Amino acid sequence: MESIINVIELDKYIMLSAALFCIGVTGVLIRRNAIILFMSIELMLNSVNLLLTAFSSYSGDPNGQVFVFFIMAVAAAEVAVGLAIIVVMYRNTSSIDIDLLDKLRN
Amino acid sequence: MDKIFYFLSFLALLSAGMVVATKNPIHSVLYLLVTFTAITGHYILFNAQFLAAVNFIVYMGAIMVLFLFVIMFLNLNEKIEPMKSNLMKFVGVIAGCVLLALFVGTYKSALVMPVQPGVDTQIGLLKSLGLVLFRDFMLPFEVASVLLLAAMIGAVMLAKKDWN
Numbered sequence: 166m167e168s169i170i171n172v173i174e175l176d177k178y179i180m181l182s183a184a185l186f187c188i189g190v191t192g193v194l195i196r197r198n199a200i201i202l203f204m205s206i207e208l209m210l211n212s213v214n215l216l217l218t219a220f221s222s223y224s225g226d227p228n229g230q231v232f233v234f235f236i237m238a239v240a241a242a243e244v245a246v247g248l249a250i251i252v253v254m255y256r257n258t259s260s261i262d263i264d265l266l267d268k269l270r271n
Numbered sequence: 272m273d274k275i276f277y278f279l280s281f282l283a284l285l286s287a288g289m290v291v292a293t294k295n296p297i298h299s300v301l302y303l304l305v306t307f308t309a310i311t312g313h314y315i316l317f318n319a320q321f322l323a324a325v326n327f328i329v330y331m332g333a334i335m336v337l338f339l340f341v342i343m344f345l346n347l348n349e350k351i352e353p354m355k356s357n358l359m360k361f362v363g364v365i366a367g368c369v370l371l372a373l374f375v376g377t378y379k380s381a382l383v384m385p386v387q388p389g390v391d392t393q394i395g396l397l398k399s400l401g402l403v404l405f406r407d408f409m410l411p412f413e414v415a416s417v418l419l420l421a422a423m424i425g426a427v428m429l430a431k432k433d434w435n
Contacts, residue, residue: 168318169272169276169317170390170392172273172276173272173276177276177280180375180378181283183374183375183378185284185287185306188284188287188288188367189287189291190367191291191364191366191367192290192291194359194362194363194366194367195291195360195363196355197355198353200296200341201296201299204290204300204303205291207303207334208287208290208303211306211307211310211330214310215313218313218314218317218319218322218395219317221395222319222390222394223390225390225392226394227394227399227403228403230394230400231400231403231408233322234321234322234325234400235408235411237329237330238415238418238419239415239418240330240334241329241333241422242418242422244334244338245422245423245426246422246426246429249426249429251341251345260353261345261347261353262353264353
């Protein structure tokens with residue numbers, strides 16, 4: 166089987182990852198549901214993972230893929246703690262609207 | 272081969288757009304699952320078999336189930352979904368497009384990395400990644416396990432109701 170790196174140039178992967186990252190940023194900007202915000206952050210993390218893998222494959226260097234593995238480990242820890250925070254927040258305010266979370270300001 | 276690439280890219284972008292556009296949180300999670308499937312397909316195209324397996328098991332298995340579990344646990348649906356005003360949505364979409372234009376513009380004016388001819392396509396296999404992981408990245412690997420333990424204890428501490 167012919168390898169993908171001889172068929173598709175790296176530019177297309179950069180564009181794809183940039184577009185996915187920007188969709189994630191847009192999601193963080195336009196939504197108020199804390200869980201959807203988390204999903205948008207996951208989307209951004211995944212676009213970065215994809216780009217790291219692309220660079221790693223195109224330059225034949227396995228270190229990039231090891232970094233992707235570590236990013237996945239950190240993302241798993243982040244999701245576990247973040248969802249616990251959301252559950253606590255729901256218990257206190259009966260809502261997951263992040264616009265209600267401005268108690269620190271007053 | 273390029274047809275598969277374009278199909279997976281289209282699927283990833285479409286379902287990523289649906290994640291932020293759809294009102295129902297459960298539909299958002301399912302669309303995110305489709306996005307992750309497409310990204311796993313990209314890993315398989317790169318011959319990054321280890322990452323494809325880890326992405327499949329950790330992201331699509333564990334993390335998505337966690338999201339779905341919390342959404343169902345909190346009984347979220349589209350009737351109580353908080354939404355921003357249309358003006359804020361418009362401004363947010365414009366900001367996202369500007370960021371994309373910034374990325375593309377920066378990339379167009381940057382130096383393009385030349386593709387090395389005849390790179391090793393076997394680097395994504397379990398054997399080669401395992402050798403790198405346990406030789407060069409031994410300490411970060413162990414620290415990551417401590418991080419996961421700390422996150423697990425932290426999540427239990429936060430979500431438990433009272434400690435008395």
